[in-house]
Amino acid sequence: MVIEDVTATECTVNNNQHTNNGGILDPYFIAASDSPTSSLVAAIFTGTNFVRWSRNIRRGSIAKNKESFVNGEIMKPDEKHKDFHKWKRADFVVVSWILSSMSSELADDFGYIDSAVELWKELNERFGQSNGPLIYQLKKEIDNLQQENMTTITYYGKLKKLWDEMKCIRTFPT
Structure with missing residues (x-):
């Protein structure tokens, strides 16, 4: 070579x-x-x-x-x-x-x-401007999320995705 x-x-x-x-x-x-x-x-x-x-x-x-x-x-x-x-x-x-x-x-x-x-x-x-209703919706999704038949990894993945989105929205410029 x-x-x-x-x-x-x-x-x-x-x-x-x-x-x-x-x-x-x-x-x-x-x-x-x-x-x-x-x-x-x-x-x-x-x-x-x-x-x-x-x-x-x-x-x-x-x-x-x-x-x-x-x-x-x-x-x-x-x-x-x-x-x-x-x-x-x-x-x-x-x-x-x-x-x-x-x-x-x-x-x-x-x-x-x-x-x-x-x-x-x-x-x-x-x-992109009105985050109030979206924050409310995400908080409800987080509160209502239950593991039920999901594996721990799947449950945590869904929860982490919602947390990350909430964090991103809160830092979103107004």
């Missing part, structure tokens, strides 16, 4: 190809597996699970190197800018991922929003 020496120059050239020429580190890069109809998360957003769902969406967008479209770091370029079509394509894929991970009734409400950052702001404004 022969191991080749790779120089720093070769690594730099390879890294530049991946970032500047549409490679995997380029936020505009869309992989063949990045279908607009696919969902970033397994759990569908139903309107009551926003905190859990939004954390998973953020994780998925980071994994796909598209977080900057959701948080607004990559702004929409001018329509005459050379990157406009790349931005539009990538942003619409992100919007499609988010809408695909929502119940159809909720997704229909957001069908006319044109960018991922606008969609994310609207979702946070609509579902």
Whole structure:
């Protein structure tokens, strides 16, 4: 087995190809597996699970190197800018991922929003602000949770998930 020496120059050239020429580190890069109809998360957003769902969406967008479209770091370029079509394509894929991970009734409400950052702001404004009822609901779930026929591991897992969600909600900005 022969191991080749790779120089720093070769690594730099390879890294530049991946970032500047549409490679995997380029936020505009869309992989063949990045279908607009696919969902970033397994759990569908139903309107009551926003905190859990939004954390998973953020994780998925980071994994796909598209977080900057959701948080607004990559702004929409001018329509005459050379990157406009790349931005539009990538942003619409992100919007499609988010809408695909929502119940159809909720997704229909957001069908006319044109960018991922606008969609994310609207979702946070609509579902991320009122934590009082959600805290109440979680407290009731914690109080009513009984082990019954669950194993100790399963019971503890459910309880820990509720505790973690409660902790996350309490630190959620108001």
